[in-house]
Amino acid sequence: MADYIVFTNSVTDCQVARSVYGDSRAFRINLQSADKTCSQFQSNSKLWLDTGADGLHWSDIRSHDYKANPAYKNYIQKFAGYDRIADPTFQQRPDKSVVAGFVNAILNFALTTVPHAHSISVPQLPYVDGSDRNKINRALAEASSAWKLKSKHRTRLILPVILTNQRQLNKKTDRNAKVALAASCLESSGADGIWVVDSSLNDQEGTSTFEHIRFPGILSFHDELNAKLPAETITVAGPYWGINLILWARGLVRFPIIGAGKSCQYHISGGRLLQGATRIAMSPLRRLVGWSPAVRGWLQENLAKLPKGDAAYSEFVSLERNFQSFQADGQARMQVARFYRDWFRRLEASTPDSRALALYQDFSSAFVLGKSLTELPPTENVRSPARIAKQFMVNCL
Numbered sequence: 001m002a003d004y005i006v007f008t009n010s011v012t013d014c015q016v017a018r019s020v021y022g023d024s025r026a027f028r029i030n031l032q033s034a035d036k037t038c039s040q041f042q043s044n045s046k047l048w049l050d051t052g053a054d055g056l057h058w059s060d061i062r063s064h065d066y067k068a069n070p071a072y073k074n075y076i077q078k079f080a081g082y083d084r085i086a087d088p089t090f091q092q093r094p095d096k097s098v099v100a101g102f103v104n105a106i107l108n109f110a111l112t113t114v115p116h117a118h119s120i121s122v123p124q125l126p127y128v129d130g131s132d133r134n135k136i137n138r139a140l141a142e143a144s145s146a147w148k149l150k151s152k153h154r155t156r157l158i159l160p161v162i163l164t165n166q167r168q169l170n171k172k173t174d175r176n177a178k179v180a181l182a183a184s185c186l187e188s189s190g191a192d193g194i195w196v197v198d199s200s201l202n203d204q205e206g207t208s209t210f211e212h213i214r215f216p217g218i219l220s221f222h223d224e225l226n227a228k229l230p231a232e233t234i235t236v237a238g239p240y241w242g243i244n245l246i247l248w249a250r251g252l253v254r255f256p257i258i259g260a261g262k263s264c265q266y267h268i269s270g271g272r273l274l275q276g277a278t279r280i281a282m283s284p285l286r287r288l289v290g291w292s293p294a295v296r297g298w299l300q301e302n303l304a305k306l307p308k309g310d311a312a313y314s315e316f317v318s319l320e321r322n323f324q325s326f327q328a329d330g331q332a333r334m335q336v337a338r339f340y341r342d343w344f345r346r347l348e349a350s351t352p353d354s355r356a357l358a359l360y361q362d363f364s365s366a367f368v369l370g371k372s373l374t375e376l377p378p379t380e381n382v383r384s385p386a387r388i389a390k391q392f393m394v395n396c397l
Contacts, residue, residue, distance in 0.1 A: 001025050003248065004344060005048065005257045007239050009033070012330070013260035014040035020337040025255055026118060031106075032075040032269070034113050046118040051106050052076070053123035053140070054162050055270025056086040072270035079105040091125070091136040096143070099136070103143035111153060119156040122189045126162040126199065126268055127178055134181055141189035148190060157191040158234070162268065163198045166209075169217035175224060183228040193234030195257070196222065197266045203240045204264065204287060206382035206391065215395045218243055222252040240264055241288070242363075242392040249347065249355040249396065258340060262333050264288070278329045281339035282319070284312040286366040287388045291332060294377035296323045302373045312369050360396035363389045 002023045008014045009030060014037045017027055026046040029037045034049060041047060055076060060066045062083045066073055076082045081102035084090045090098075103123055110120050122144040125133050144157060161182045163169060168178050186194050198218060203210070222237065229235070238244035238257030241264035248256040258264075262276055278291040289295050299320045306313040326332040343362075350358040370386025382388055 002341075002344065003255050003348060005236055005255050006260055007257055007263075007266075008037060008260050009263075011036055011040060012333075013037075013262075016333055016337050017260045020334065020341050021258075021260070028257070029114075030269070031110050031113060032072065038114050043116065047114060047116070048119040048121070048158060049110050049114050049117040050121040050160075051110060051123050052269040053085075053106065053121075054126050054160065054268050056082065057126045057164075057268050058086075058270055059088075061086050061270065068272045069270050076270070078109070081105075085125075085136065085140075088132065091133055094136050094139040096139055099139045100143045100146065103140060104147055107144065107147050107151075111151070111155070117155055119158050119193070121195070122157050122159045122185075122191055124160045124162070124185070126164050127168060127181070128164060129167060131177070137181065137185055138188055141185040141191075145188060145190040156193065156234075157189060158193045158195050158236075159186050159189050159191040161185075161194060161196040162266070163196070163200070164268075165200050166198070166214050166217065169198060169221050170213055171217075172220070172224075175217070175221050179221065179225045179228060182225055186229065186233070193236060194225075194229065195236045196225070196253075197238060197240075197257070199266045199268050201240065201243070202265045203243045203392075204382070204388055206384070206387045211391045211394055215243060215246075215391065219247065219250070219252065219395060222247055226252065239266055242286070242388075243395075245344070245347065245359060246356075246392060246396055249359045251352065251356075258344075260333075260337065262336065278327065278332045279336065280319070280323075280326045280332050281336045283339050283343075284315045284366060285370050285385050285389060286343075286363060286392070287382075288336065289376065290379055291323075291326055292377065292379045294379050296320065298374070298377055299323065305372060305374075356396050360393060363393035363396060367393055 005026045006017045006021045006024045007028045008017050026048045028048040028050055031049050031051050055072050079102055081098045084098050085102055123140045124137050168174055235253040236255045236257055237247050237253045239259040244256035247253045279288045280291055282289045299316055303316050326335055347355055347358055366389035367386045373385045375383040
């Protein structure tokens with residue numbers, strides 16, 4: 001089995017995951033859509049069932065004005081007490097009986113829906129600035145531990161730590177409070193593993209602060225958290241595009257989380273549903289680009305700059321020849337998924353001690369190549385072909 005865990009949100013995601021990532025350590029599915037997605041996997045597949053309680057993050061979830069994702073509200077309101085859990089006043093003085101009722105309802109529903117689930121997420125709310133949600137998250141963790149003891153079920157519990165902005169990560173003084181909360185909730189919940197993600201991060205945006213502030217802050221968070229966790233804790237992070245691989249290669253998490261061919265960012269449950277753009281993997285540059293005729297023209301222009309015996313030349317030729325077919329979103333998703341699988345397998349073939357160096361060399365090659373090419377078309381937010389690889393490269397070691 002490969003070390004990655006694949007996140008899926010839809011039947012299409014599951015089909016991509018099953019087809020391309022059949023060797024995944026586990027597949028994460030949403031409890032909200034599990035009646036449709038669970039059947040996409042073989043009975044012996046390890047399924048991580050996420051309860052989606054993080055959607056109670058949205059301030060208007062309790063009101064009649066909530067319009068972001070009606071399907072989510074229809075799902076979460078099945079569980080008595082959901083509106084109290086979402087209430088900022090209740091969060092600061094939680095009634096443990098209400099919390100226990102909500103946790104028992106959602107976790108029992110999870111086991112009824114997918115009895116063979118390998119893991120289930122502990123209900124948790126995303127972390128906000130300050131300490132306003134500390135008490136509710138600890139109460140949810142404690143109730144989950146009590147549920148597991150009472151149910152006597154062997155399913156593993158995974159504690160979500162969903163961060164919501166870079167202020168929680170960039171400076172050590174801010175990280176300390178979140179690290180302490182995560183470690184406390186893990187102990188209270190009796191969870192077997194911990195999943196960390198910065199939901200505000202799209203690590204391919206190329207923002208100038210990524211290189212020396214934001215990426216180092218994420219790496220430091222995991223390093224500092226690991227120092228407080230029991231040695232046997234299962235640690236996972238993502239989905240991202242590159243930071244998840246860096247965390248894994250540097251030994252800061254056991255398993256990187258990846259998206260099923262399209263998304264490389266985590267979106268909190270229950271938010272507004274947006275249709276993502278069709279994107280393809282520009283494999284020699286280790287990044288994604290949007291599908292457009294302008295990108296195909298850029299490929300044709302830059303092929304003339306590359307030696308014909310170069311590996312990058314062959315990859316660019318293949319991309320250009322198949323470019324039109326990638327206009328179909330399904331074909332593009334498969335292209336991205338296959339690239340990412342093959343990329344990971346090459347890294348995984350290195351010994352654990354040499355993976356960080358192998359990943360550094362990989363991004364370094366992409367950076368050097370990118371420096372020799374012309375700027376990408378204006379349709380791309382990050383026009384420098386080398387910029388994204390450089391930001392990852394300097395954080396590999």
